Amino acid sequence: xxxxxxxxxxxxxxxxxxxxxxxxxxxxxxxxxxxxxxxxxxxxxxxxxxxxxxxxxxxxxxxxxxxxxxxxxxxxxxxxxxxxxxxxxxxxxxxxxxxxxxxxxxxxxxxxxxxxxxxxxxxxxxxxxxxxxxxxxxxxxxxxxxxxxxxxxxxxxxxxxxxxxxxxxxxxxxxxxxxxxxxxxxxxxxxxxxxxxxxxxxxxxxxxxxxxxxxxxxxxxxxxxxxxxxxxxxxxxxxxxxxxxxxxxxxxxxxxxxxxxxxxxxxxxxxxxxxxxxxxxxxxxxxxxxxxxxxxxxxxxxxxxxxxxxxxxxxxxxxxxxxxxxxxxxxxxxxxxxxxxxxxxxxxxxxxxxxxxxxxxxxxxxxxxxxxxxxxxxxxxxxxxxxxxxxxxxxxxxxxxxxxxxxxxxxxxxxxxxxxxxxxxxxxxxxxxxxxxxxxxxxxxxxxxxxxxxxxxxxxxxxxxxxxxxxxxxxxxxxxxxxxxxxxxxxxxxxxxxxx
Amino acid sequence: xxxxxxxxxxxxxxxxxxxxxxxxxxxxxxxxxxxxxxxxxxxxxxxxxxxxxxxxxxxxxxxxxxxxxxxxxxxxxxxxxxxxxxxxxxxxxxxxxxxxxxxxxxxxxxxxxxxxxxxxxxxxxxxxxxxxxxxxxxxxxxxxxxxxx
Numbered sequence: 001x002x003x004x005x006x007x008x009x010x011x012x013x014x015x016x017x018x019x020x021x022x023x024x025x026x027x028x029x030x031x032x033x034x035x036x037x038x039x040x041x042x043x044x045x046x047x048x049x050x051x052x053x054x055x056x057x058x059x060x061x062x063x064x065x066x067x068x069x070x071x072x073x074x075x076x077x078x079x080x081x082x083x084x085x086x087x088x089x090x091x092x093x094x095x096x097x098x099x100x101x102x103x104x105x106x107x108x109x110x111x112x113x114x115x116x117x118x119x120x121x122x123x124x125x126x127x128x129x130x131x132x133x134x135x136x137x138x139x140x141x142x143x144x145x146x147x148x149x150x151x152x153x154x155x156x157x158x159x160x161x162x163x164x165x166x167x168x169x170x171x172x173x174x175x176x177x178x179x180x181x182x183x184x185x186x187x188x189x190x191x192x193x194x195x196x197x198x199x200x201x202x203x204x205x206x207x208x209x210x211x212x213x214x215x216x217x218x219x220x221x222x223x224x225x226x227x228x229x230x231x232x233x234x235x236x237x238x239x240x241x242x243x244x245x246x247x248x249x250x251x252x253x254x255x256x257x258x259x260x261x262x263x264x265x266x267x268x269x270x271x272x273x274x275x276x277x278x279x280x281x282x283x284x285x286x287x288x289x290x291x292x293x294x295x296x297x298x299x300x301x302x303x304x305x306x307x308x309x310x311x312x313x314x315x316x317x318x319x320x321x322x323x324x325x326x327x328x329x330x331x332x333x334x335x336x337x338x339x340x341x342x343x344x345x346x347x348x349x350x351x352x353x354x355x356x357x358x359x360x361x362x363x364x365x366x367x368x369x370x371x372x373x374x375x376x377x378x379x380x381x382x383x384x385x386x387x388x389x390x391x392x393x394x395x396x397x398x399x400x401x402x403x404x405x406x407x408x409x410x411x412x413x414x415x416x417x418x419x420x421x422x423x424x425x426x427x428x429x430x431x432x433x434x435x436x437x438x439x440x441x442x443x444x445x446x447x448x449x450x451x452x453x454x455x456x457x458x459x460x461x462x463x464x465x466x467x468x469x470x471x472x473x474x475x476x477x478x479x480x481x482x483x484x485x486x487x488x489x490x491x492x493x494x495x496x497x498x499x500x
Numbered sequence: 501x502x503x504x505x506x507x508x509x510x511x512x513x514x515x516x517x518x519x520x521x522x523x524x525x526x527x528x529x530x531x532x533x534x535x536x537x538x539x540x541x542x543x544x545x546x547x548x549x550x551x552x553x554x555x556x557x558x559x560x561x562x563x564x565x566x567x568x569x570x571x572x573x574x575x576x577x578x579x580x581x582x583x584x585x586x587x588x589x590x591x592x593x594x595x596x597x598x599x600x601x602x603x604x605x606x607x608x609x610x611x612x613x614x615x616x617x618x619x620x621x622x623x624x625x626x627x628x629x630x631x632x633x634x635x636x637x638x639x640x641x642x643x644x645x646x647x648x649x
Binding site: 296297298299300301303304305307308311332336 | 512514515517518521525597620621622625626
């Protein structure tokens with residue numbers, strides 16, 4: 001079944017390739033074979049707006065139309081519109097009651113012209129040639145007709161399939177039929193006919209014809225040889241190209257495999273680095289832990305005994321002695337703060353981050369109140385925008401705001417009154433949160449030092465601090481994938497912007 | 501007079517001195533017996549070694565126990581205290597710098613009465629010592645002594 005289907009579709013494809021000026025003979029042995037070629041031939045013509053003429057003889061007009069309908073061709077409306085004409089031998093070959101090749105050719109020429117005039121692109125004809133077996137025709141005149149017919153095809157917009165039932169015509173007739181058609185439909189193929197004899201040779205007297213035939217046969221042989229050679233050459237070239245492409249593909253494949261290997265190695269390296277990093281992180285954690293204890297236990301003793309000296313031996317110490325001890329206490333406290341800061345900074349980098357919606361306005365308000373309580377006498381106006389939220393880790397964002405607002409509080413401390421603002425504005429489509437003050441400010445030339453740990457732009461005497469706050473802030477903001485930036489001018493205040 | 505004794509098991513002499521001073525500063529004038537390691541603590545409690553012949557019916561009112569000790573560790577000291585009928589009711593407060601969660605769990609499993617992390621900050625340390633002294637020696641009602649019972 002599948003084979004039959006593929007045979008059928010192969011033939012249909014070949015028939016689709018046919019065009020105006022083609023003259024074919026169809027050599028068939030069964031009705032199925034006949035219809036399998038002829039019906040697609042007609043269908044194609046109707047689709048291409050060609051006038052289709054079917055001359056019946058073996059079949060009745062009714063049978064042909066039924067066969068077309070069965071194959072889904074809308075034969076009825078085609079007949080009605082004049083696009084399809086199913087006629088008999090008496091309406092075509094034998095209109096005069098006898099057959100005359102020249103008259104028939106004249107009839108075809110006129111038919112093509114009137115089809116063109118009626119708006120058709122061309123005329124498509126197919127005829128069941130069994131009529132020629134009748135007494136009215138005579139086979140000699142048939143061959144003459146077929147040969148002469150070839151002369152009109154180049155000039156007229158016509159294509160034709162002449163249907164020959166091999167079981168009805170004698171072999172010598174079939175041979176001549178083959179010799180008078182440039183194209184042959186046989187089985188499921190349409191083939192260029194190398195046995196074709198052009199009309200001027202075919203119509204010559206026998207003696208002249210023979211030498212022309214010799215010439216043609218020799219040419220055919222040469223042509224065939226050339227075709228074979230060309231085919232072989234094409235085949236060889238193709239083989240070379242296939243080999244080339246195959247080796248190219250193999251090279252590509254090898255390259256790909258190399259790349260894949262390299263990638264795998266890279267992944268392995270990366271895994272190594274990751275586990276090294278994890279190990280380093282663990283070490284760091286252990287180190288932080290021991291720093292907090294090993295460094296601070298002696299510090300506790302230093303501070304404790306200095307305190308004890310100050311409290312228990314105060315009368316025996318003179319003023320410079322007490323001053324020195326106070327300095328010792330101050331220094332240990334400072335060192336203890338530094339250790340704390342270091343630890344919390346490293347914790348912030350390692351700790352788990354949980355993102356959620358955080359009400360920054362409420363947070364800022366709470367921090368502002370706490371700051372106010374530390375120095376209730378200071379005159380500071382907090383301007384906090386309402387309804388500012390951000391998506392981030394609540395604890396970390398609190399540290400950020402504590403640092404920014406705490407800094408603003410600290411660096412406005414030398415002014416009789418101050419204004420500290422928290423808000424948000426859109427910068428390049430992203431929410432940029434900001435904390436602004438009108439305090440001591442800073443020299444913009446040193447802006448990059450602001451965020452470096454233990455770097456300060458003011459002396460301890462001016463403004464106390466250990467220089468860890470903004471480094472902490474930057475680390476938190478970077479962990480949130482955001483950016484932080486500072487603007488300021490000496491004695492004109494500072495503004496810190498951050499995105500998260 | 502029924503003297504309330506504090507047994508301080510601590511190997512860091514600085515912490516010992518600061519703890520004793522903190523008690524004094526806060527008018528906690530009870531006797532403080534210092535054991536510098538686990539062995540000394542056990543000797544004191546059971547009247548062995550250095551403390552051979554001590555009247556062991558006199559129990560400390562509270563034992564302040566560090567965990568990280570030379571020779572016998574604090575956990576082992578606690579285990580021995582709780583596994584001996586003579587000492588199993590003595591209040592034991594673990595006072596340590598260990599932050600390990602496992603130590604806290606083990607401490608309570610073995611029957612400590614309280615677990616205090618030694619604050620690293622001096623002032624907080626002083627405050628913690630003061631508070632635990634006041635609590636265990638003044639506020640808490642101790643077990644009646646055997647001699648009086």
